[in-house]
Amino acid sequence: MYSFKTEEFEIIELLSRDYDIKTLCQLMGVSRSGYYKWKNRDKSGRDINREAMIALVSEIHEAHPSHGYRWVAAFLRLNYGRSCSDSYIYKVFRCLGIQSQTKHKPHYKPRKVRDLYPNLIFTTWETVDRPRQVIVSDMTVLKPWIFYFELTLYFDVFTKQILSWKLSNRRGGREQYLDGLSDVIELLNGSREPTIIHTDQGSVYSSKAYNELIKDSNIIRSMSRAGKPTDNPVNEALNGWIKEELYMDFRLEECRTEDDVREVLHRYVNFYNKQRPCFALDYDTPDHYCERFNRGELEHRDTFSQRVLSEKPKFMQKKRTTKKK
Structure with missing residues (x-):
């Protein structure tokens, strides 16, 4: 009462x-x-x-x-x-203790947990400690002039490199996802260390055909929770910056053919990996940062294996830590 x-x-x-x-x-x-x-x-x-x-x-x-x-x-x-x-x-x-009444009774159905693969990252992205340890993938839409394209990207979380990009002019296409994954598998060929590929729960990422490609590789699958884009912040942030630069700096909107779009994307990916300073890498370029790590110029840490997974966002974890103090 x-x-x-x-x-x-x-x-x-x-x-x-x-x-x-x-x-x-x-x-x-x-x-x-x-x-x-x-x-x-x-x-x-x-x-x-x-x-x-x-x-x-x-x-x-x-x-x-x-x-x-x-x-x-x-x-x-x-x-x-x-x-x-x-x-x-x-x-x-x-x-x-009264409220309006209606004959239309709402029916609430509990969410059915159908996560095909567990989330192996949550908020521990900063613990990734080597190249090719965690790779993320997502699709973003490009609409230059009268065209519609779906761009699928694969990023290395540690070096921020674009490892593969595929473009499709068909809505809901799946080939670009599979072709991009094939590129990643070829890139990882011969690697002894396991690699986590983290994606959302999109239909292609969840499909049997997609996951059949990795059954003979040293790849482990990880998925964001349903309706939680914040579980893949690396990809979400990079997609936004990339689209901004494609339209503003590389004049993607001025393209008048599909070949022009692909040529702009090719130039941009080359610029991104080799010339673009990245804030997360202390303004180094992704390719150079990877080379420095492989030459032993960067400190080799062992933080990823010690990560503590938690569904709680970072700000809640920090608030709890502050209260304990």
Whole structure:
């Protein structure tokens, strides 16, 4: 039960029909004698008006149960000349424990957990400690001039390199996903270290044909949770920057043929990997950063194997850590 006036005695009054007065007084931290003294006092005009309003709202709701508190407030103003706000009638509704009724009952179905592969990353992206350890993939749409294209990219999380890109002019095509994965498998050929490929739960990424390609490779699949694009922040962020640069710096919008679009993408990927300074790499380029790691110029850490998986976002984890301190 909810009271729109929060004094202890009024709450006890509201709950006294269902609970013992002694228990309520103990819970509210007041004496029984004080409660009865308050109850037996002469009622003020404000108390009488409030009780009359509660009774009137209850009567209107009983006659028109299909309407909510806003309609009841308007009904009171128009037909009874009562000066009352919507928020006041809302509180009366809460106090009475009533709400609008409908014959259309909502049906809530619990989410069926059908994650084909577990999420092996969550918020531990910064723990990735070597090239080709985690590769992410996603599709983004390009619409230069009158064209429609779907661009599928494969990124190395550690070096931020674009390992493969495939373009399709057909909505819902699957070839670019499979061809891109084939490129990645060929790139990883001979590697002894396992590689995680992380994607969303798109139909192609979940398909049997896609995952059949990796059955004989040293690739482990990982998937974001359904409806959680934040589970793949690397790809989401890079897709946004790449599209911005393609349109603003490489004039993708000026392309008038599909060959022009492919030529722009080819130039951009070459620029991205070899010339574009990357903030996440301390303004190094992806290819050069990878070369520095392979030459032993960068510190080799062992952080990924020690990662602690958690579904909770980072800001919640930090808040909990701060409270403990």
